[in-house]
Structure formats: C-alpha cells, structure tokens
Amino acid sequence: MFGTNGVRGIVGETITASFARRMGQAVGTWMEGDTVLLGRDARDSGPALAQAFAEGAMSTGKTVIDLGLCPTPAVQWASMSRGHVAAVVTASHNPPEYNGIKIIRAGVETTPDEEDALEACYHQGDFASGTGSLQTEDVLDAYLAAITDHVDARAIRAATLRVVVDAGGGAGCVVVPRWLASVGVDVVPISCEPDGAFSDRPSEPSEANAAACMAAIRQYNADLGVLLDGDGDRAVFVDENGDYIWGDRALALAALHELPRHENRLACTAVSSSTCVEDAVTSAGGELVWTPVGSPVVAREMARRGAPFGGEDNGGMMFARHMIGKDGLMTTAFMVELLATTGKSMSTLLDDVPRYALSKHKVRVQDPDRAMAAAEQQASQDDGVVRVDTIDGLKAYYEGGWVLIRPSGTEPVVRVQAEAADEGSAQALARKFVKAITGL
C-alpha cells in the first residue's frame, strides 16, 4: 500500500472514503498515545477523505484534532512539537484526481517497518474500539512564529524585498504569502487561493510550469520568485532576471550558507543530485553524505548522523534546526533572509555555485534487471571509469563527470542521468550507457 511518500492513488479507485475510514481505524489501533492530528491539502476530495479518516480514528477511541487545510510541513511541525501522531490527506504534486494519506510520528515520517506494521493492521481488521472525539484547531499562527524564529526578521524587513509567490492553488497558499507579508516583504501572489483542480498550472513546481512566475518577476521587477508544490513541502525559485534556478543549484546555495552556522557540517543528499551540491558543501567546510533517492531516506540519514542540512534536487530542503522534514516556507524564508543579509541579488549569489551540464534519459526496457546488468558490464569494461558506487542503482564516476543508472520502481523504465562540465561530454557519457542498455 505504502509508496515512498505514504499511500497514494486515484480518488474513487483505490482512494475512497471507506479506505480513509479503515486507515483511521488502523492508525488508531496501531499508534501509541491518545491523540492524532489531521491535516489536508487543497484537493477537492480532501474534506470527505479527512472526515472519513477522523471517523475511523474516533471509533478506536482516539481524540482527533482537525487542523483543516494545512501544508504538510505545518502538520509535521505540529506533530513534532506536540509529540503526536499526525495524518495528512495529500497527494503532494500529483494531478488533481489523485489523493492519499501520509502518516507522521512525532514529527518524523513513518519508516518502512512502521508502514508494514500499519498495513498488516489495516488488512487484519482487528481494530480497537472506543468513544473518541473531534476537535478543531488552528496551528498556523504557531507554525508561522516558529519560522520567524529561524530568520533575521529585522534584516528582511529593512531590505524591502519584492517576491512573486506561485502556490499553484496548493496548500502553501495559506502560509507563504502571509508569512512573507508579516516580515515586510511585498508579495506578488499568483494562484494563491486554494484550488483543488490546480487549474492555473500543474502542481509540480518545475521550469515548464514557471512561465507565469517568470513573467511576473519581469513585470513587477521582483527580487525573487518561488513556486510551491501541492502540499507546500517543496519550493523552487526563479531569480530576479526571471531565470529558473535548477533545484540542485538552489540546494547547493542553501548548503553553502547554512552549514557554516553549525559545528557539524554534514549535509545529506540523494545520489541523483548534482556535483555542485558536493562542491558547495566542501567549500562551506563540510562533508556530503550521498543517500538513495527519496526524501524520507535523506531525512533518516540526517537524523542518524546529526546532519544540520539535507535535501533533494526537486526543491525539497530540510533544515534540522527547524525540523527534519521538507518545508517550502522554511526554504523560502531562508532564501529571502539570504538576499536581505548579504544585500546581493539571487543571480549574484548563485555565481558561487559551480555549473555543470546534465543529460537525462528515460529508457523503456523489457527487463530492468537485464538492463542494469548491461550497465554494470559497460562500467566494468570502461577504462574511463574511476569509481563505481551502488548506493542507489549504479553510479559510475569519470574524471570530471558521472553517470547514474537507476531502474524505476513503478514502470519498466531505466533512468540514465549524466553530468559533466559541458553539454557535449554529459551527452556522450549518457549515450554510452543508453546504448549499452538498449543494445543499440
């Protein structure tokens, strides 16, 4: 049932009111403690699914605290600060017909072992029974205050910045414009009303979906643009010229400025991230730990090593001094503070982050195992390969570049991603492995 980020599926197919009610029963039976927090993103199917989950959890004798429409990080933060289990009805960046449920335990995403136990409980159906109750509460004021505590609000106020916020109609719209305005930032809002149909743009914050944000930056002469995903845990940025900033580069920039605040300068990111992240961590006097792909994995590695910073190339960043969980608003607050305290523009700040060229391919294959074997053979025969690691898939390092080959978990596809100093070299590296895999 559980994928990398909770349970997700199409509403009316796998994700129904009876599924949500049973999940509520399973969570209520499985969890310790007597209170469960419940939040949801802006999807149209959210209120009914949240209600069904609440009924299920109450039938096991639990107190349900309904937080209403809330970004995932705000729910996670509330779960962390109060030590309660929390459930979020969300499908993050997926299209509007999707929804799902994500479970958090005392601020930490459930582990695969916990998910197995929960799933066994769900299928077994031997649920606890009792008389629960439902309360509603607003945690957003407290959450916003916590974000303000992490930044130099006075410097931000003094900098008189203008920021374009494109929340895509997702849950981030209830916190990001409001927080920025509270620290004196002039906000140009785009799609900042909840819109369960994501009618303005697809919910994935990407360059392809950033046209309105880019245009608004130029039109309003803004200092920064930010795009959020559907549940507000990821943020990607556009600089003051209206140029899209690759997630790797934003991650590297944040690492460069976050790590020097800490004694322990470890940072964690997935093997798919650009070498520019490693360069930034090194120049901040730190050390980078590579992990398998997936933010819960990065989060667990951060927790295990006491790393203050981590994230992925898709706009998901984690500042441990706030919490070990992706937070689009915390990420935005950090970037805005960086503009304010350095007095530099975003494009100038990014000059400190080395540039690499990337070549990405999605290769359809009959048999992913055979494709991976072919990739391994290619790497072992290639004299240019200086090192191979198998943290996730196969990553072959060359002088000045690397290739990562990873099978998809959900479809007969192998992803080939190569990075090098220039476009031509990146393409040549990728092509070598695409050829080996397809036998062409």
Ligand code: MG
């Ligand atoms: Mg998300």
